[in-house]
Amino acid sequence: MPNAYLTLDPHFTVGGVNRRLFGSFVEHLGRCVYDGLYEPEHPTADAEGFREDVLELVRELGVSTIRYPGGNFVSGFRWEDAIGPKDERPARLDLAWHSIETNHVGIDEFASWAEKAGSELMYAVNLGTRGVQEALDVLEYTNIRSGTKLSDARIANGRVEPYGVAMWCLGNEMDGPWQLGHRSADDYGKLASQTAKAMRQLDPSLELVACGSSSAQMPTFGAWEHTVLEHTYEDVDFISCHAYYEEIDGDTGSFLASSVNMDHFIESVVATADAVGASLKSKKKINISFDEWNVWYVSRYHNVDKITDIESWPIAPRLLEDSYSVVDAVVVGNLLISLLKHADRVTSASLAQLVNVIAPIMTEPGGATWRQTTFFPFALTSRLAVGSALEVKLESDSYDTKVYGEVSTVDAVATHDAENGKTAIFLVNRSQDAPTTVTIDVSHLGDVSITETHTLADDDIYARNTLDDQERVGLKPNETAAIVDGKLTIELPAVSWTAIALAR
């Protein structure tokens, strides 16, 4: 049986775990909003038309910040279409997803829903077909108390208190040729800088995100971040990263090592940002908002889902409704480990997306809602990862992959809360053949005991939860864990994700 060794020391920390690492993303795409979180005819719908059963699962998932309303959608969105009396709101073409947008949900409805979910709203402005003025208008509508045209319009629409939106994305994936209003890095950098300066003239405390690359595979990756930050360095707080992973041609070994790519992506963007900062002789550090990440079978969207008939664009079609397996959930758990390992610089992240669309939560119109496999590592990590991320020392067997070369069989991270002495350890076993025994030196943590263990694994690594079998896959306690003389040992099944909680 392969082995791995881990040493934890609470004195060696990477950085504080920001709650915003456990954010998500709601886009007007497919059935994420309509027939997802909003379904006025559903038996559990509240007075505003929101499904209570979905809200309960969102709370259980432990989602901090929610990015809204897109995504590619936002680059053609006119926010003012989606305020005021619903029967007066115009239906519009959504060019991004070839759908009809009814505008029945807009900023007022979504902000109210986010409050019910206990989540912070992070708003993306349209820098595709629009620009500085639109950004200022929506900011006035959401954040100004009263006495101006747009703040009074919000009050007239039923919301007296301003929403106080703190975090704003300056457009979405502006490097992508598919994006409405796609620009060069130079043009986008100038527009983002002007927009940021204008928004900060209204409120200097806003936290602003400039668009980084849509993925590390983009031909302009690296150069894009460099140029955009040269224009925006002193105007923004974050640069965004987006990454999606999928199993291609049955190469499970490489897929299981997706976090190697995420680690490298983060470290490259940090290096680029710091290089720009150094050349500008700035004291400021730019952090990363990893505001789209997940497993996404993109090829299925292009080959099966994509709407090509220009005569009949549907309302809320079934798009990007990936059904996630155990191996997908192990990868998601490992991507969370990667985010935590970089907690000093990745201070905000959004699992893309939240409901129905590449989502941990699925719904059926008029029917059930259920947890996908990916729900479990996210919910557990969000609940247990508190305090600071620790710099763990890991020694592990390795295996060879087609895409990433030699990678470690086990990956791990830990968090420690100095105030209450609680520690959490998150581990994956990427081996497809064998369990791995991990020995963890916990002696530096004092006299600790195990309070919880949870493992996600299955004899069938492609098992999933579906409408017909909603609880096929779940977490199980890991009975192999034990501490003897300051050493914790645990057996991790092949292709598995595990969380361990310790207390003093």
Ligand code: AHR
């Ligand atoms: O999350 C799905 C899409 O992926 C988003 O709309 C876009 O920003 C990204 O390419």
